[in-house]
Amino acid sequence: MSGDPTRSTSSPSTGDVSRETKDEDVSRETGFTVRTAAELAAIDPHFDADQTPLAAEARHSVLMRQGIQREPVGRPAATRVFVVANQKGGVGKTTSTVNIAAALSELGQRVLVIDLDPQGNASTALNIEHRQGTPGTYDVLVDGVSLAEVIQSCPDCDTLDVVPATIDLAGAEIELVSVVAREGRLKKAISAHPxxxxxxxxxxxxxxxxLIDCPPSLGLLTLNALVAGAEMMIPIQAEYYALEGLGQLLxxxxxxxxxxxxxxAVSxxxxxxxxxxxxxAAGVAQEVREHFGDQVLKTAIxxxxxxxxxxxxxxxxMTYDPSSxxxxxxxxxxxxxxxxxxVR
Ligand SMILES: Nc1ncnc2c1ncn2[C@@H]1O[C@H](COP(=O)(O)OP(=O)(O)O)[C@@H](O)[C@H]1O
Ligand SMILES: [Mg+2]
Structure with missing residues (x-):
């Protein structure tokens, strides 16, 4: 350690920037501190230039041009039903639902998105008609219409279908209260689909x-999704209040x-x-990874x-700017x- 010349450059005076570049501040996983590769290599003998964000970016673009990333993946043995939920609004539920759905479809999978948010943002993003009165999730939940009758295909992705949500769904939360087995309506509809x-x-x-895109609440709509799915996907925004409310969700x-x-299972x-x-962001990510371990995807968006x-x-x-x-x-x-x- 004493033989490391890079360490002797620090001065004890105020404004000592080098103090912020101690080993423990350097996360090779997140690489969030901006330094040159040479600087990092000098501080950390284990530094790997291939793991920097810039390197990752470069690798991405090369893979992209080679088309490697879009190679199909194997299909699961049976339909995997994901509930995308977090009662917090604006954390990226809808964005993650539609983009992961589109990405899975690009990877050769057959995908169905169920829009369970009366705002219908997933329907909008997937270019699916969802004006008031359009048959969709509301009809399935409240009137017992079959999924097959309300499914539309996404115009931009070959193997992606959507059950749209209209503003009518806003009333379902109240209308369902008096319905028998009200929390099992979606499960019933999903299981009945051939x-x-x-x-x-x-x-x-x-x-x-x-993939079921839930509204930002823990009401009857989200409950229907939680009863219908086997896997839960929780998007967490990497910001200060990210973990607040997670306890209630869990x-x-x-x-x-x-x-x-x-x-x-929260998979x-x-x-x-x-x-x-x-x-x-790096701190929040670390906290989330410590708490949830392998459940957290390595890829952060x-x-x-x-x-x-x-x-x-x-x-x-995925279609708007595929190489972004x-x-x-x-x-x-x-x-x-x-x-x-x-993951179970
Ligand atoms: N990776 C991202 N980069 C930039 N903006 C994003 C990203 N993910 C989501 N957003 C934006 O954040 C807002 C909330 O996202 P959204 O997916 O609608 O959250 P939720 O469905 O949880 O309410 C939207 O305006 C969306 O466009
Ligand atoms: Mg949403």
Whole structure:
């Protein structure tokens, strides 16, 4: 240690910037501190220039041009039903639902998105008609209409279908209160669909992934999703209040698991709107990873203007700007989900 010349450059005076570059501040995983590769190599003998964000970016673009990332992945043995939920608004539920769905479809999977938010943002992003009166989730939940009758295909992705949500769904939360087995309505509809289930039961045309985009609340709509799905995906925005409210969410999951759906597992945590330049984001990410371990996807989704612009063109970022960091990250996240299988 004393033989390391780079350490003797620090001065004890105020404004000593080098004090901020101690080994423990350098996370090779997140690489959030901006220094040159040479500087890093000097401080940390284990520094690996191939693991820097810039290197990752470069690798991305090369892979992108080679088309490697879009190689299909294997199909799961049976339909995997994901509930994308977090009662906090604006954390990236809808964005993650539509982009992971589109990415999975690019990876050769058959995907169904169920829009369960009366705002219908997932329907908008996937360019699906959802004016008031359009048959959709409301009709399935309240009137017992079959899923097959309300499914539309996404114009931009060959193997992606959508059950739209209209503003009518806002009333469902109240209308369902008096309905028998009100929390099991969605599960019933999903199980009744002929293309949901194992290869043996649902055949080659079966859906591989079903993603349910939940509203920002823990009401009856979200409860229906939690009863219907086996895997839960929680998007967490990498910011200060990110972990607030998670306790309540996990308590709800425990309650559902104990009384309504023993199969439910939090299989996937996705960090969204990650700003690699801030220590805060890295800190939140670290805390989330310490708490949830392997459930957290290795790929964090960067904050990117292209991601937020895409819905206004009725597109996912996957088609709007396929080579952007946002699109590539969602593609990588989707690949991780597909490769890991269901984590139980
Ligand atoms: N990776 C990202 N980069 C930039 N903006 C994003 C990103 N992810 C989501 N957003 C924006 O953040 C806002 C909230 O995202 P959204 O997916 O609608 O959250 P939720 O469904 O949880 O309410 C939207 O305006 C969306 O465009
Ligand atoms: Mg949403």
């Amino acid at each position: 293309l949901v289930g194992s290869a043996a039961l649902a055949g080659e045309e079966r859906y591989d992934y079903l 308590a709800t999951v425990d309650m559902v698991r104990a009384h309504l759906n023993p199969d439910l 996937t945590i996705v960090l969204t709107m990650y700003d690699a330049r801030t220590r805060l 960067p904050r990117s203007v292209r991601v937020s612009e895409a819905p206004s063109y009725g597109q996912t970022v 960091p946002g699109a590539l990250s969602y593609l990588e996240a989707a690949r991780e989900i597909a490769i890991r299988g269901s």
